[in-house]
Amino acid sequence: MSDITPPASSLARHGTQWWREGIVYQVYPRSYADTDGNGVGDLAGIIEHLDHLGPDGLGVDGVWLSPIYPSPGFDVGYDVSDHSAVDPLLGTEEDFDRLVREAHARGLRVILDLVMNHTSDQHAWFQASRQSREGPYADFYLWRDPAGRDADGNPLPPNNWLSFFGGSAWEYEPARDQFYMHTFLVEQPEVNWRNPVVEEAQLKMVRGWLDRGVDGFRLDVFNIFLKDPEMPSNPELEDLAEGTSAWDRQEHKYDRDQPDFPELIARFRAIVDEVPGRMSVGELFYGGPETSASLSNQNHLVFDWELVRAPWSAAEYRALLDRRQAIFGDTWPTVVLSNHDQSRHASRLSASAGIDDTDAVARASAAVLLTLRGTPFLYYGEEIGLRDVEVPFEEIIDPPARRVEAGWVWWNRDGCRSPMPWTGEPGHGFTTGRPWIRFGDDADTRHVAAQALDPPSVLGTYKRLIALRQGRSSLRRGALRRLDIGGDDVLAYIREADGEATLVVANFVQQPSTVDLGPAGDGPWRPIGGSHQDPSAPDADGSLALRGLEVVILARG
Ligand code: NOJ
Numbered sequence: 001m002s003d004i005t006p007p008a009s010s011l012a013r014h015g016t017q018w019w020r021e022g023i024v025y026q027v028y029p030r031s032y033a034d035t036d037g038n039g040v041g042d043l044a045g046i047i048e049h050l051d052h053l054g055p056d057g058l059g060v061d062g063v064w065l066s067p068i069y070p071s072p073g074f075d076v077g078y079d080v081s082d083h084s085a086v087d088p089l090l091g092t093e094e095d096f097d098r099l100v101r102e103a104h105a106r107g108l109r110v111i112l113d114l115v116m117n118h119t120s121d122q123h124a125w126f127q128a129s130r131q132s133r134e135g136p137y138a139d140f141y142l143w144r145d146p147a148g149r150d151a152d153g154n155p156l157p158p159n160n161w162l163s164f165f166g167g168s169a170w171e172y173e174p175a176r177d178q179f180y181m182h183t184f185l186v187e188q189p190e191v192n193w194r195n196p197v198v199e200e201a202q203l204k205m206v207r208g209w210l211d212r213g214v215d216g217f218r219l220d221v222f223n224i225f226l227k228d229p230e231m232p233s234n235p236e237l238e239d240l241a242e243g244t245s246a247w248d249r250q251e252h253k254y255d256r257d258q259p260d261f262p263e264l265i266a267r268f269r270a271i272v273d274e275v276p277g278r279m280s281v282g283e284l285f286y287g288g289p290e291t292s293a294s295l296s297n298q299n300h301l302v303f304d305w306e307l308v309r310a311p312w313s314a315a316e317y318r319a320l321l322d323r324r325q326a327i328f329g330d331t332w333p334t335v336v337l338s339n340h341d342q343s344r345h346a347s348r349l350s351a352s353a354g355i356d357d358t359d360a361v362a363r364a365s366a367a368v369l370l371t372l373r374g375t376p377f378l379y380y381g382e383e384i385g386l387r388d389v390e391v392p393f394e395e396i397i398d399p400p401a402r403r404v405e406a407g408w409v410w411w412n413r414d415g416c417r418s419p420m421p422w423t424g425e426p427g428h429g430f431t432t433g434r435p436w437i438r439f440g441d442d443a444d445t446r447h448v449a450a451q452a453l454d455p456p457s458v459l460g461t462y463k464r465l466i467a468l469r470q471g472r473s474s475l476r477r478g479a480l481r482r483l484d485i486g487g488d489d490v491l492a493y494i495r496e497a498d499g500e501a502t503l504v505v506a507n508f509v510q511q512p513s514t515v516d517l518g519p520a521g522d523g524p525w526r527p528i529g530g531s532h533q534d535p536s537a538p539d540a541d542g543s544l545a546l547r548g549l550e551v552v553i554l555a556r557g
Helices: 010-021 043-048 093-105 124-129 196-211 261-272 289-295 314-328 345-353 358-369 448-452 458-470 473-477
Strands: 024-027 062-065 109-114 170-173 178-181 216-219 279-282 300-302 334-336 375-379 479-483 490-497 500-507 513-516 525-530 543-546 551-556
Touching (some): 010 473, 043 093, 109 196, 196 261, 261 279, 261 289, 358 500, 473 500
Parallel strands (some): 109 216
Antiparallel strands (some): 500 551
16 A cells, blocks of 8 residues: 555654644553563563554554552552652663653653642652641642531531542541542542642652653643632532432532633643643543633643544534534544543444444444544554453452442443453463453453454554554644535545545444445545455445445545
């Protein structure tokens, strides 16, 4: 296929806008590769597999590492006890610096996951803060007096705010006779960003990582950094459907998306922007595309969750793309189908459409993920079509999934965090020990080594699609024009840039479908890739017969 140019280094390919034109791959470090046999992945394991990601492998541009900092592990790394260091469970400081060097040597940029909304309750700041209302750390967290006492003299929480993981957002600390606030676990106290000393300390930590060569950050739940300073109770919503969670029964007016947040985030971004080519992506907590677009800017992305929420349906995707276009306009969006908090997309999308062939859905969705307008984020394991793993209750690690409370049902995120199967041998090339989460039942056959030798596999498909995208400016940076062609089960769009056009036609169902390419404008169109190794070609009249779950990518001429 002449349209595929061999991947070169990310900077050479895309310059300082690499994060806009390139592809970001998310590694969940505990699940990638374990080199010391303790069953938990580590930084040395990531280094060993950088060639899977670099120009000789998938050919992505950036690697986002889920948190690598010391953590007691109550939220598996998202409860950080020291934001400036490397968790000894994952490796040494030198391992991290080597990882950055080795990644850069392959043209891969390194993105760290910054958890700045909260710390672990084991963090030195909190350990000091919880002791007393006096002292340098007293005001580092969101402390409030009890609203009063109940009939038994027990302190009452300051307001009605809730934890997303269940129960009240407030935990009483007798030493201060006050409550502290936590949107997530009791072990994840929320920091007080309105204290200038806290902001200074956070930004100093950010500079420290930048000085060590990192290229950007993913910002955990960034739109909840600031709360209303008065902390009033949130309005309770009425007339909701039965089964609506306690969290969704409130309008989260005062505990997120505060009007002065853009100024705060601008101060953070100014530091990142001191060197061209660095980026950040904000994790929008519970927000829609409007908030995502409004918080994005020319150097910084914000996740948009619409594709994660959508079922595998051409009609849904058509409506979603139109909505996205209207909301984002010229703003650059992200393209996300999965991450460490969501059901894996091969499982989720197949189930949403009642399709058993998860590999066929994985290949078709890969072709959509890599051809939409925006920066694609690819979660580890999706490139081999990994599926959610059933983890029995007694093995569950994800803490919120272990909480069984009335009216609170939480998806067990262990299912999408199973270790990467690299080979078919015992331990699957992931570990010589006992893996911290079990492998999927299909790991003997579904692994990187097998798919690397099998061009039609999901991995072979990802490699071809990534190479195709990297070689076509219309796919990397073009505008998207949706076309109403084909039947109800077909999604079609044209990407255009620099006088180049790429047409994408996707059949979302297992039944074949024929599409007249006439309305796509001047042809002839010829297939250059897609979900299948041998993409279907239109006939001389521009009629394209698609196989079931086939996505065809076409160029003019
Ligand atoms: C969002 C992260 O993606 C999730 O894994 C974590 O539990 C919460 N933030 C709290 O940090």
